[in-house]
Amino acid sequence: MTAIAPPVASARRRTKTRSEMRRSGWGRRGPLLPALVFTIIVTQLPFLVTLYYSLESWSLVRPGSQHFTGFSNYVQVFEDSQFRTTALNTVIMTVGTVLIAMLIGVGLALVLDRKFIGRGVVRTLLITPFLIMPVGAALLWKTTMFDPTFGFVNFILRPFGIGHFDWVSSFPLGSVMIEMIWQWTPFMMLLVLAGLQSQPKDIIEAAGCDGARPFAIFRELTLPHLRRYIELGVVLGAIYVVNDFDAVYMMTQGGPGISSANLPFYIYQRAFLGFQVGQAAAMGVVVVVATIIIATFALRLIFTSFSGTEQAA
């Protein structure tokens, strides 16, 4: 046996035998499997069953009435004007909530980025809305804030001549959106704050030396830097807001009529209140497909801006 050990580097480059490769492949894939398998079972199986139900006509009220109808459910879905309305509501709700929450979030993050007395306490106050139970928050806004007679919002607006206004009935979509924006702004704020604090200080100093005033620095340097954080916030926020059921259920029950119903609520109505399982299933499938298509584009955006190591200049 030679006394000289081979250097570590060349030991690593030694080509692996077939069995070693197979083993290392499993060694790498192994830890993945439990989570992957669990998720597949719990999420994909129901989805497959939902797909199956969507091809059936089935009313829960009449047991045994299941029968295969092919794509007729889907045809009904696309012909359903209410589906179109709620789809539009969903889009308005999602886009509006996410964009406004992000706008306010950027503003709040800029404030929190400065040093002032009690900054930590203010941050604590600002993240609280995110922690409140959604049904609780919806209830809160509906009763203590928006109530026509006793709500706080009307109290504030009384000096301006608006005394007794039923916000929830008059602006159902708007009221729900205000509640959602309130809940999601902290999330956006924290993401943007992380972005602000990750900006290297010497770049700001360099811009100062180069003659840039604070607003020019924000416009030319900070905003481009924040872009990836804003993108992430918008995409993640949208994924959650699109599926938000609690707010609509608690505040307006989708009403008046379906003016504030979003897709999750409408599907729920069909399934549990109308007992139309097949149709509800078809709607669910349509929503999934639409969301995946939209999200594929969006996520590709995030991955390109995140992939690879971004070296600081």
Place this chain on the structure above:
Amino acid sequence: MATSQSITAQPTATSAAARRRRARRKRHGNSVTWGIVGWVLGIVFFFPVLWMVITSFKTEAGAYTNTPHIIFSPTLSQYRAVFDSGVWPYVANSAFATIVSTLLVLLLATPCAFALSLRPVRKTRDVLFFFISTKMLPVVAAIIPIYIAARDLHMLDNVFTLVILYTAMNLPIAVWMMRSFFLEVPGELLEAAEMDGAPLRRTVVEVILPVVAPGLAATALICCIFSWNEFFFAVNITATKAATMPVFLVGFISSEGLYFAQLAAAATVATLPVVLAGWVAQRQLVRGLSFGAIK
């Protein structure tokens, strides 16, 4: 040039000390301005919560006033009503579902995230996308098969059903978060351990986990928040034995209408644990919520 003009424009009569004082006062003034803006925004945002807590200490009559009263004599009667109505089983169910599902999530997500970050598998992106895509399925659509499956397995009104559902609900976010925390582990740490002759499992436990521990805490906190606050599954899958806090809160709305003060008390009780946890573990929460931004 504009810049040299701005220098010569300064009055030469002003002494250095005076200008130093002026600059210092300006900076201090700025800090005060931001402070005022910050505090005003903080209070405005927090106000609904504050109002909820204040209302919970009022009598029903006191809550139904045209002009909201800030000064009043507080009463605990609403809280007594809440606790008298038997809130503890709901607390227990929520706690159980939250804690057990979070532990399960950590158990499954950590190795998964590890595999996706430190030992890259091909198609990492596809796997990650698959996990996130599971969150795009509107829960409402999948509820029927899940309900029927639970019914047929006699798992309705069972906390363990909730545990399974919450685990699946939080797993994607947990995997994404944990992966970003693993990516922060410097490669040299692994190499040093390898040179020290440590087998992989030991390396993970003794070297990597301590580094990643804050990330674990952040992920756990986020999972707890989402699980505790979850309503839809809870209201549909449970009835009496396994009902959780959100269900309790909604159940407090009597058929006669909304009793503000009572509801405020119930809401305060329901939301308090998570709010407190979020306040105490604020740093973890911030870390967790900005996870994707870090990597």
Place this chain on the structure above:
Amino acid sequence: MAEVRYENATCIYPGAERPAVDELALAIRDGEFVVMVGPSGCGKTTALRMLAGLEEIDDGSIRIDGQDMVGVPSRDRDIAMVFQNYALYPSKTVGENMGFALKMQGVSKEERARRVRDAAKLLDLEDFLDRKPRNLSGGQRQRVAMGRAIVREPKVFCMDEPLSNLDAQLRVATRTQIAEMQRRLAVTTVYVTHDQVEAMTMGERVAVMRAGKLQQFASPTELYDHPANVFVAGFIGSPAMNRLDGTLAPGHIKVGEASITPPDAMLRNAQGHGKLVVGVRPEHLSLGHDGEFTLEVELVEDLGSDSYVYGHLAGDKESKIIVRSGREHPKPGEVVKVAVDSTRLHLFDAVTGERVGE
């Protein structure tokens, strides 16, 4: 192009025990290349940043072209700064980086493009104008940082260790480029480094700093031949000057067992300082048959053309002596005699560290 004067400028960080920069007084001529050098924590970077407006001038003042800069923000000082990590704007291309300051001044797009192109030509960056910083090598980024400063034609260049992130070979090449460029542009330049070789080769005058205080401000030759105190003596020159404890005796100086005889004038001026530190550079010691010192050789560094012999005085294991020798040199363990060129001695008071004997 401008004169820069530090007038007892002081900067103290909140909560610190001593000032980071303590009453610094420097008069820098128009167009001069001045290097600030010293060990970590000596205040050189802080002093530079005070000039650029990135640190407070807590006391005293700094004048550029006679104008007092106290309370004046960076953007109004017409100073271009090259940062240690380059601080290039990541979201902008090389061309946009270099033209940024001009854009802030409101210079027209054509004029900007022209000036950027001229600077890019000078720095061999013409092919990279459309690239983003993350797609550049370290050396290329360094040139962009320089280009960003050059395009501005400012009053003063401030450079904060711009070469420290480059590999050794690139560092030497870039060093000469910077010096040459500064000579051509004739812009007053203040350059900070911890590397005394850079300081000696690039600076017209060098300010040596330690613990916030200026030790000496003079040309490299002056620093080398007439260091003002023990610290400068030991800091400038590589390998470092030998510093030995000595006591003044009638007619000579006792160092350990040995006796050294400096010139009369030096001895006379050293009267009154009982305890001394005797400084002598390795090249002013020679190995030979007769010599004042006896050296036990510990280690020899053979550099090809010369060698440096490290050892201690016989009888004093704690002492450290370095002697420059030629290709022939003793081996470790040998005991040799070392002669001192007594005309090339430096004497310092052992208590204050200040130079005496001149």
